[in-house]
Amino acid sequence: MMHFIGIDLAWKMSDSPSSGVPRSACVALGQAGHICSAALVHTDEEILSFITQFAKEELLVRGWRWLLGAFPSFVARFAKEDLLVGIDAPLRIPTQQPRRRKVERILARLGMPAFTPNPAWLKRIFGGIRGEVLVEKLRQLGILYQVRVNKEKPCRVVSEVYPTATLKVLYWEHSQGWTGELLEEDEFWKKFRKISIPPYKRRCTVEAKAGNLKSNLALMEKIPGPRLRIRDILSCFSGAENWPQNSEEIGAHLGHIRLNQLGDLLDATLAAYTVWRYWHLGEVKSCIVGTGEDGFVLLPCDSNLKRRIELVNDPTFAVNRY
Template sequence: MQYIGLDLAWSSKNPTGAAVLSGDRTGAVLTETRLLGSDDEVLDFVAAQAPAGPCLIAVDAPLAVPNLTAQRPGELALARVFGGYQAGAHPANREHLTRYNGGQIRGEVLVERLARLGFVHDPAQVQQDEPRAVVEVYPHPAMVALFGLTRTLKYKRKRQELARMHEDWATYHTHLARLDRAEPPLSGLEPLLAHDPAALKGRQLKNHEDQVDAVMCAYIALYAHRFPERCELFGTLDAGYILTPTLKERWRVKVS
């Protein structure tokens, strides 16, 4: 089965990172990374990689935003657990997000169009043996939970010292490289991680960031499929939510 990660840009004017893992809940290999543009490009990519059969798509972007202003209840709930790790989410509301995509929220448009390809928008689907579903995820709390971080990595911060940014990039790469020994394991990252972020600037660095974050999204999908009881849903499908691996003390006991 396929696990697809999308670091979806809020506007189609900016690149969207995409990554594909092939395998099953016991482990997978990275088979593709790409930079995509328009909604049509994103849908064509998904259709080519997973024309039928089981597939989980994990998207780092709001997929359901019913609130006009303020933030979704799920973001508040996430902040109560992960705020101390600096891993809270940006507030998502219609007033803000519709400015980027011609009056529409891009994640909601994506969900509607994916439905025509047979994808169900429902985080509960990660518990199914052969899901064909799309879910909203957020890499920062996932990295805290999966990598045992005490704070989020500041590889994206725009106004920090370069040395700190490069240090956090190196840490990010190190943790990703170790996923081949994780549970579930992910292999095939060597070509992507061969790039040295310290040698990249401007758009090249941003392109690398988008693709690496897409890989992280895809791994969240794989992990949630393998360990749904180790993941947490902050919010609800109707009011908006974020699905993420959670802290060990918050794992649920698996019912056999």
């Protein structure tokens, strides 16, 4: 049985239950793309607990975990269930980093700018690089950071993902009727750059946040293939105070804090969908932007976007050319 985990990771290293509202979200998808579980969490330990419920092992490995932790590839080989994890946070940042990683430079040229992580700044503001720390903890569970997966072997892999970019690609594909029709390069870029995402996490009025969040959640339900249902996410929190039971109950009355949590769960779902899509459709409908050494992002794409990525990755590419 294969599972796909998406994590919207808060960057602060010292996030704990005493800090108040949970700032990280986890969502798990099953083999067919249905939502199995969702949670709002604080600590790395809570995240690992969420993941390990879908990462069963042979009893032999489990009993000797203390010894085999130093051999993660051996642990992965004896896993009963394969697992792909997508994390929305920088997972690898070179110590001698230039102004931007290659992946950020490419994303900016695609009209999907991402925050440029700076190691010194992250350590000063957040106490460290939480994504790298979590990757090391996952490695001890046999879940390895690597660029590509091999379906012929036991698979426990973690990748960096970017839900905002995933959402833009989904809006693009929806605008084209999910057909994947190959357009002329100029025509594609003219249309793609006009695609905008209704903001749901940036500073905006609570009314705008609620409306935009509902629009983005509604798009998620329209994706061909998986069964990403809003009600399945909300049902994981049934009985919680001031928590909607269906999409109709999502509104400004929930307030910024609850709406932000729903936005975190949306990002975690998009992260899980990104790795689900990569597993099922391969690099025909996904692409790897960046490198394993400097950091990479797994991104859904169609043939038009894939061609554009190859174009902007060319060292001779001129930004003002298009």
